Amino acid sequence: MPQVSPQPNLTVDPAEVARFEALGEEWWDPKGKMAPLHAINPARLAFLRDVIVRHFGHDPRSLRPLKGLRVLDIGCGGGLISEPMARMGADMVGIDPSAGNVEIASAHAARADLTIDYRATTAEELADAGERFDVVMALEVVEHVADVGLFVRRAVEMVQPNGLFIGSTLNRTGKSFALAIVGAEYVLRWLPRGTHRWDKFVTPGEFEASLAAGGFEMRELAGLSFDPLRGTWALSADTDVNYFIVAGPMG
């Protein structure tokens, strides 16, 4: 395959898209290649729900605490986040540059009797179309895009005035290199090799700077840590490997 060099005004890196598209049906196999994403999912979803419910003053004990909110999932992949968010009542739009991913996500949602608006498109196209959302999420996305600054700017454009932007990604530290690249991809074989490129990881400082350039301020920073004994993930103050960043419009 010829190497596609990213153009400066493009937020999507075609080589990265091809890597994820190759996963195909594996997206939804909890014991398959995406097992680590399935393992981390409950902790991520709990964080998302809590942050959103707190911000909008909804009832956290409700089965549909996100009812009435229009939420965008950028880089939705097979729909591992979009589906649970829809079940929690959100009016979901999931976008992914890979048509293959969108197909898999749509088929899976149909089987689960969920209505989710999946589209094979990019954040910039959606922003250009003037779409607006209560919450815009970019989870494990910025480490795969061609131009982080541009991507974040276009993403926050779509956030309603009283809305939220939530991002998550891998920090560029020695620890994340050891754990995410060497550990997860090579030693534990959790993820297909080459899923991540450490030099593309984004530090919280860089993320915050990109948000600020788009007129957004950081409201919350939280880490996710793996407990090797229990095999589960939990929120923690340690943002060295995987972290969430929550932001809203300045002022």
Added chain:
Amino acid sequence: MTASAQTHTPASGRADVVIAGAGLAGLSLALALRDGLGRDAAITVLDPAFARGTWGDPRASAIAAGARRLLTVLGVWDKVAQAAEPMRTMVVTDSRTRDVARPVFLTFDGEVEAGEAFAYMVPNAVLQQALTEAAQAAGVTLIAEPVRAFSTDRSGVTVSYGADQTLRAPLLVACDGARSRLREMAGIQTVSWAYGQSAITFTVEHERPHEGRAEEHFLPGGPFATLPLPGNRSSVVWTERTAEAQRLVELPAFRFQEELEQRFGLSLGAVKPVTKPSVHPLGFAMARSFIGERFALVGDAAHLIHPIAGQGLNMGLRDVAALAEAITDAARVGLDYASPQVLERYQRWRRFDTLAMGVATDGLNKLFSNHSDALRLMRDVGLGLVDRLPRLKGLFIKDAAGLTGAVPKLMRGVAL
């Protein structure tokens, strides 16, 4: 399984969880799920027994501290507390009937927390009534029909009942007892062994108050247990080899009385049976799997253990607490709460515990139900040791109360 095109008849409905069986476990699960999933969740319980209206179970159950906390969270304990008798002491002895004095090896005087009895005796009928009323008040849908059949596909279960009615739900839970028909329909095998023993159960009245004392005498034929009921009454669980048990209940009343007095003793004054003694064969049975596709077994449908340690209902309520917590944790974050991962969590949580309890009570029973003097010496020494080590005894008591291990929230008295 054929993916038949479901014709949408007017008699089809939807639920979030369908529970088959409205016994103590089934109704507790329904209430726990109302607590965990909230008022907008549709919980449906099917049981032909609703049509009969009355629940004539004459037995009483020992409710351990953990199970009582669960019933408190579910708002049921208040309704049964009046009829509940706290067990404050448990005396365990090991002797032959003809021994003059019974050595007292274990005296479980402990309270689990200050002011908390380690178990309560509650008449099953009272508990059943309270749970049924609470379920009705909580908006649980009760249908007086048995489940006729069910079929599962990737997104849910279709449950058939009545003449031609169906219910569609993500999850079906079988709480339909030891001879679970749903377990059979799901093709889940059981492993079991019989003890060749039966329990004779009945209620006695005695002259003097029992002062909250439970006694368990390990006799050669099997354990003879008395459990305190309200007033001057006790529940008797008298284990014998099956032929002997059968012979005993067929004896003329005065002969049965003699046998009873020989075992019960006269420390509480004159004693007389006030319910008809009935015989229940004992066995240990456990389902090979507690789960299937969008299907779970709870309570006696999953396991039936020897009543020696009084743990049957407590184990069932532990199932309820664990399954309700696994379902709630998943549902709260929008995950499919009937997915293999969620059901696996429930199974991992409960299976080891069940097997351990089954083996422990079986071992305990074998140890105490034979005549070997060597074994007798071993258990005398063994139990004596436990009695002398306060820390170990505390653990033993907490275990009898069902509070050790990875305890589900409801068993700790914490709402979901």
